[in-house]
Amino acid sequence: MGLTTARYWREVPQRYRMEAGECTACGEIHFPPRRICMKCGKQKFETVVLPDTGKVITWTVIRVAPDEFTDLSPYAVCLVELENGVRLMSQLVDVDLDEIEMGLPVKIEFRRIREDGADGVLFYGYKVVPA
């Protein structure tokens, strides 16, 4: 279930380096990158790297997690607005769950996202932590 190695590998630029697509026609930044601009429908993009700080817009605490994440529960997942206005979903870690609030300043950190069992591939990417 979940992420296949091939898909994970294709998504390395966005997962590792926060690479987004900026529409060359209207300037809308899409993350993850898309083929067609949601705003103007054009199909040309430039790669931009997202800023590594932002704030929590909203969040939820996962107490009943999918099997592979039960060891981590309870954990928080949040919607973050980065400094340039781009929004993304991320797990929020290294935090006391009672201290999460709207507007909490956060920064991006490189973390292990999941593993394909004890003998499989390790998947890496971004999470956010209190800034």
Add this chain to the structure above:
Amino acid sequence: MAGIIGYGAYVPRQRIKVEEIAKVWGADAPSYKKGLMLEEKSVPAPDQDVITMSVEATRNAIKRAGIDPKEIGCIYIGSESHPYAVKPSGTVVAEAIGATPDIHCADMEFACKAGSEGMYVSFGLVTAGLVKYGLGIGADTSQGAPGDALEYSAAAGAAAFLFGKDNVVAEVRETYAYMTDTPDFWRREYEHYPKHGGRFTGEPAYFQHTLSCATGTMERAGMTPEDFTFAIFHQPNGKFPLRAALKLGFTREQIVPGWLSPRLGNTYSGASPIGLSATLDVAKPGDTILMVSYGSGSGSDGFVFEVTDKIDEVRNLAPLTTDYLDKNKIYLDYGTYAKYRGKIRKG
């Protein structure tokens, strides 16, 4: 002259106190606190490992160096806890910092000395003109067997150093390496935890190599302890580096900025590199620094650095080492620590 053009550290936020570990094993906490001079140690979160910490430390080093990562020509991560037994850590880190594909990569291993090895080789390749910038990283998330003396010190952290010839922050004035075959600490294939030779790890191992390497490095540089502003020695606990420093004729004041083990633990391959990063954080232009690593098996790498005017420009471009050490700490109880470190057997 070539030297460090950017540096950065990373330490996880989780900590466990010596008392909390001693309580579980019925051990005497004061003997560890006084005898080995250990207060607490860092613990990686379940989603952290050598790769993730190396990425964070390197991002800090790149911020300070202000270079294009595409121009980094080699990456060497030294660790004894690479996440994979087969598959390099360096490929993931190089990809995450945007340094692929024109880059030479190798993971290094030599117990706690692997980090300084990556620095040594990177500096060599930069000096030889084979690469424009070289990246050496020391990182570990080492483990001690539950109840073993090593469990009180085995900690997690990373430091990364970019070497180059322009905009140098700390010139490398001398290097020297000292090595013999001394089996004081080892881990065989498929074993979870390392074994060690108890007291044998002290005099013939740590002290013999650290003191010989320090002496050899200073001799080659034509310097004596009084010529140095600061010194950093490998720190398997709080006591050893202090004793090594005093034996060599250094003062306590000279090692204080890089003497982190009492409140960090032993970060193995990260230990003397993180000590160097913390020392650079407080160094002034013209300061001279001696760094001597130690890795069981056994060997030491010695470096003499001279800090340049550039240090004042780059210091605050990334978090200071003490920010990671002293801010936003999360204290764990032994149960949570054991779960995080995979020490609990589930069926």
